[in-house]
Amino acid sequence: MSVEQGKTRPPFITLEGGEGVGKSTQQHMLVRRARGLGLGVTSTREPGATLLGAAVRDLLTKPGHDHPGQRSELLLYLADRAQHVERVIAPALEDGQVVICDRFADSSEVYQGRARGLGMQWVRQLNRWACGEVWPDLTILLDLEPGNGLKRVNKRQGELGLTPDRLENEGLEFHQQVRQGFLDQAEAEPERIKVVDASLPQDEVAHAVWALAEPLLKEFKRLAA
Numbered sequence: 001m002s003v004e005q006g007k008t009r010p011p012f013i014t015l016e017g018g019e020g021v022g023k024s025t026q027q028h029m030l031v032r033r034a035r036g037l038g039l040g041v042t043s044t045r046e047p048g049a050t051l052l053g054a055a056v057r058d059l060l061t062k063p064g065h066d067h068p069g070q071r072s073e074l075l076l077y078l079a080d081r082a083q084h085v086e087r088v089i090a091p092a093l094e095d096g097q098v099v100i101c102d103r104f105a106d107s108s109e110v111y112q113g114r115a116r117g118l119g120m121q122w123v124r125q126l127n128r129w130a131c132g133e134v135w136p137d138l139t140i141l142l143d144l145e146p147g148n149g150l151k152r153v154n155k156r157q158g159e160l161g162l163t164p165d166r167l168e169n170e171g172l173e174f175h176q177q178v179r180q181g182f183l184d185q186a187e188a189e190p191e192r193i194k195v196v197d198a199s200l201p202q203d204e205v206a207h208a209v210w211a212l213a214e215p216l217l218k219e220f221k222r223l224a225a
Contacts, residue, residue, distance in 0.1 A: 008223040010039075010093055011216045012134065014104040015209075017142035018178045019168050020149030020156075021198040022205065023102045026142060029206045031100050034217055042092035045102035047080040050087050056080040061165040074112040074123065081105065082130040090134055096224070098217065105131060106139060106193070110181035111167070115174050120181070138216055140209055141186050142198035146175035149198075 013030070015023045024045075031043045048057035056076050059068060068076055081104070092099050105127040113120035128135075153168050186193040196208045 010098045011137045012099045014101045014136040014139045016106045020152035021142035021144045027102045040097040042097045042099045050083050052083045053080040070116045078130045085134045114181035115177040139193045141195045144198040
């Protein structure tokens, strides 16, 4: 959150974590509480928040033999992100809306930069180019042991009659690298990235998430009044 030429920019909050940590559920609960403060909120996700992004999401998640290579995968995520920032996130922030996003740039740095071995710092540079001046003010990392997260995914997909997507089908070692990558990021950027234990009951996780987001949201409301 920044103040430019007398105008307070709304907070941009992201939720991150591996598979099955409960990001979508916690996003829904956080959005509801933020709106309860009387704030305008845009709820969004990556990939797939725009028409271009929906096509990219299909390419990235659909299982099959002709899946993107490692560099192609990264570039598709970056294309989705650049479009997402330009068409959804930046306009919402300019309009005075708090933005709460399920996944953002940190995911690419961890999944492609670390787990795929493309280099986290190099991916950070590409992310900064794709995102321009838009960067999260607060990132909430929902942390869960990968084996438990994948069990949640399989249970959920089974109940819906679906099969795991391409990333969910990666081996346990891949997902362990993802988890460690996120934890390393949190250690490197403790002011922005806050870790919440996602193994706790859903309501306790939501309480911890709100404890992190509420001060930022209330400060924005005070400054914007």
